[in-house]
Amino acid sequence: MSRPVLLVVAVLLAACSRGASVGSPGGAPAAALLPAEVTPSNIALGDSLFNNGGCVRCHGPAGIGATNAPALNDAQWLQLKTGAYDEIVGIITSGVPATAIKDPTHKNPMGARGGRMNLTDPQIKAVAAYVYSLSHK
Template identity: 50%
Template sequence: MPAGVTQASIDEGHTAFNGASCKRCHGLDGTGAANAPSLVSGKWLQSSGEYRDIVRVITNGVSKAEIKDPSHPFGMRPRGGTDLADPAIASIAAYVWSISRGK
C-alpha cells in the first residue's frame, strides 16, 4: 500500500464517500453515474491514478475546462463541494485508490 494508506483509512473513506456528495455524482461505491466517471475501472482521466494524484484531484476539484469526457456536464468543486478536512480527504482518496487496484 502507498505510504499513509491503511485498511482503517480505506474503511473510513468508504463510509465517507457514500455519505458525502461523491456518491451523488460518482454513484454508490464509485461505480459511475451520469454526471461523473466510474472510479473502479482502473482508467484515469485526470491523473496517473497514483494515490498522491488522487488526493490532489479530490482536493483541487476539476474545473469545467479541465473535464476530459464531454458527457459530464458539471465540473467537480474542490473537495467535491464538501467542507471535509485534509485527513478525511486522504481517507476518501485511500478508498478510491483501493477500489481501482488490480484493474
C-alpha cells in the first residue's frame, strides 16, 4: 500500500470507532455519571437532616409527599426542570416563596436553607444528595 492509502484507512478507522462510542439517540437516558457530591456519606447525613429536621414535616418521611408539599421520590417535578443535582441544591438554598408555589393545595412557603434548620452549604449538599438519591434509584 502506498502512503496515501494507509492514511485513508487510518482516518476511516478513527471515524468508525468514534461513531461506535456515541450513545443511541432517543434511547434510554444515558447512564449519567453520579454527581461528585452524591456519596454514601453525604446521602446518610442528608437522610438524617431531612428525616429528623424540617423537610419531613412538609414532604413526608423519605419524601413520599404530604398535604403541604410534593413527593420528591419520583421523577415528576413542579419546580425543578429535570431534577438535576445542581437544581436541587439551588431550590434548597433559595426555598420557594408563597408567590412561586405551583400547586395551591401547598399552603406554606418553603424557607431558604431549610428555614429554621438554617443549613450550612455542606449540609445543603448533603440534603441535596439524599433528595437526588430518592428520585434516581
